[in-house]
Amino acid sequence: MIRRVLQGAAGLGRHRVLAGAHPILPRLHPASAFGSSTDTLVSRFCLEKTDLKDYALPNASWCPDMLSMYQEFLEKSKDSGWVKVPSFKSNRDHIKGLKFPFEIPASSDKSDWRIFPRCIPEEGLGYEYVIFFHPSTKKSVCLFQPGPYLEGAPGFAHGGSLATMIDETFSKIAYLAGEGLLTLSLNIKFKSLIPVGSLAVLNVDVEKIEDQKMYLSCITQSRDQKTVYAKSSAVFLQLQLEEESSQ
Amino acid sequence: MIRRVLQGAAGLGRHRVLAGAHPILPRLHPASAFGSSTDTLVSRFCLEKTDLKDYALPNASWCPDMLSMYQEFLEKSKDSGWVKVPSFKSNRDHIKGLKFPFEIPASSDKSDWRIFPRCIPEEGLGYEYVIFFHPSTKKSVCLFQPGPYLEGAPGFAHGGSLATMIDETFSKIAYLAGEGLLTLSLNIKFKSLIPVGSLAVLNVDVEKIEDQKMYLSCITQSRDQKTVYAKSSAVFLQLQLEEESSQ
Numbered sequence: 001m002i003r004r005v006l007q008g009a010a011g012l013g014r015h016r017v018l019a020g021a022h023p024i025l026p027r028l029h030p031a032s033a034f035g036s037s038t039d040t041l042v043s044r045f046c047l048e049k050t051d052l053k054d055y056a057l058p059n060a061s062w063c064p065d066m067l068s069m070y071q072e073f074l075e076k077s078k079d080s081g082w083v084k085v086p087s088f089k090s091n092r093d094h095i096k097g098l099k100f101p102f103e104i105p106a107s108s109d110k111s112d113w114r115i116f117p118r119c120i121p122e123e124g125l126g127y128e129y130v131i132f133f134h135p136s137t138k139k140s141v142c143l144f145q146p147g148p149y150l151e152g153a154p155g156f157a158h159g160g161s162l163a164t165m166i167d168e169t170f171s172k173i174a175y176l177a178g179e180g181l182l183t184l185s186l187n188i189k190f191k192s193l194i195p196v197g198s199l200a201v202l203n204v205d206v207e208k209i210e211d212q213k214m215y216l217s218c219i220t221q222s223r224d225q226k227t228v229y230a231k232s233s234a235v236f237l238q239l240q241l242e243e244e245s246s247q
Numbered sequence: 248m249i250r251r252v253l254q255g256a257a258g259l260g261r262h263r264v265l266a267g268a269h270p271i272l273p274r275l276h277p278a279s280a281f282g283s284s285t286d287t288l289v290s291r292f293c294l295e296k297t298d299l300k301d302y303a304l305p306n307a308s309w310c311p312d313m314l315s316m317y318q319e320f321l322e323k324s325k326d327s328g329w330v331k332v333p334s335f336k337s338n339r340d341h342i343k344g345l346k347f348p349f350e351i352p353a354s355s356d357k358s359d360w361r362i363f364p365r366c367i368p369e370e371g372l373g374y375e376y377v378i379f380f381h382p383s384t385k386k387s388v389c390l391f392q393p394g395p396y397l398e399g400a401p402g403f404a405h406g407g408s409l410a411t412m413i414d415e416t417f418s419k420i421a422y423l424a425g426e427g428l429l430t431l432s433l434n435i436k437f438k439s440l441i442p443v444g445s446l447a448v449l450n451v452d453v454e455k456i457e458d459q460k461m462y463l464s465c466i467t468q469s470r471d472q473k474t475v476y477a478k479s480s481a482v483f484l485q486l487q488l489e490e491e492s493s494q
Binding site for chain 2: 104117164184187
């Protein structure tokens with residue numbers, strides 16, 4: 001989701017560069033320590049009460065597998081420590097009150113921004129997905145049902161749509177699990193095609209955190225685990241978002 | 248774009264498996280030789296006359312960089328061997344008369360399928376892109392302008408939208424350059440964020456073809472090449488599409 005912006009190589013010399021990482025963005029304020037607990041991040045990010053529309057809710061397009069697995073995890077959220085991650089129209093909503101460590105490009109007259117996996121508002125035609133997160137183990141599950149506007153080969157989800165779903169799940173979990181913000185790399189091995197309209201389950205793990213880098217892995221498979229759709233991994237850079245001033 | 252479908256491990260034993268590759272799809276007919284020349288593939292794929300709408304044409308949303316680089320390559324298509332690759336609404340249109348080497352899932356009542364990078368029809372809000380291909384060198388250039396519905400971090404393209412653009416360009420070029428159909432792996436190293444509404448240029452090379460595998464690489468950068476957005480690579484499996492019977 002969130003990656004580094006370099007505003008021209010000429011500008012980089014003036015700014016701090018993290019050891020072991022690529023040259024880093026202008027106006028960067030990397031935290032010297034990552035003090036925010038997972039619980040704090042979760043409670044900030046997964047608002048229980050908000051006027052914002054949550055797109056990660058069941059609708060008539062969900063297939064029976066998606067619905068029943070959603071109910072299963074919703075039950076687990078009552079007594080087993082799982083948390084449903086809300087999904088708003090834009091990351092601008094997710095990070096209200098926080099400031100990105102780089103300059104946001106000047107806005108045009110287009111005020112209608114959408115986070116890419118929510119680019120198609122019609123139910124069932126594009127992305128249907130919901131992410132659950134287990135803070136104490138830092139595990140995550142994303143239920144993903146691709147619609148007919150996500151097609152690649154006839155009848156199957158485009159590889160890019162799965163790459164996007166993996167990237168989006170990684171990025172949300174990287175943030176919640178330890179303020180992972182910037183993807184450094186993403187690797188995907190594709191094993192099988194996902195039929196449009198069916199459920200794919202992404203199981204994400206945080207493998208380790210070292211030198212301000214988070215290593216995540218994901219296996220995407222059918223609900224019965226008999227078909228593996230993809231295996232993937234990513235490295236994220238940890239960066240704290242600043243609190244916005246109240247001016 | 249096009250990946251393998253495995254319809255349950257139990258079914259795989261009945262089907263042919265390519266040496267050195269993962270178990271392969273049911274009803275697979277891998278060609279023993281890849282006889283179709285690049286010119287044949289290009290002339291079949293890049294129709295000069297068709298009633299199908301080509302989405303890879305300039306519109307009012309294109310930024311000046313995108314427009315002028317498009318004109319530049321259009322000139323090169325007159326005398327330097329470059330070919331503009333058309334972009335239809337669905338791969339079903341691209342492969343008319345050809346048959347995929349696996350079963351297409353039963354169609355629902357949804358007749359409106361779209362290839363993922365053309366999922367947003369409104370000009371300028373989603374993907375704007377055009378791919379050019381140079382058959383004799385097997386090089387390719389994709390001009391990509393992400394719109395505000397492709398957002399990740401506020402004001403910037405979602406990493407998944409770039410992953411999709413890379414995957415889509417790879418898959419078209421893999422097919423045109425040597426009947427590469429199935430992505431085995433995709434690796435991306437992200438370097439910088441792409442501002443929404445700006446031009447990113449993807450330069451794709453076919454590195455080598457060995458044992459029915461195609462190795463492709465891509466560097467994505469600003470027009471002036473001063474900012475590298477991403478470096479990526481992929482491996483595709485070569486598979487010939489069958490001619491459909493005329494029954």
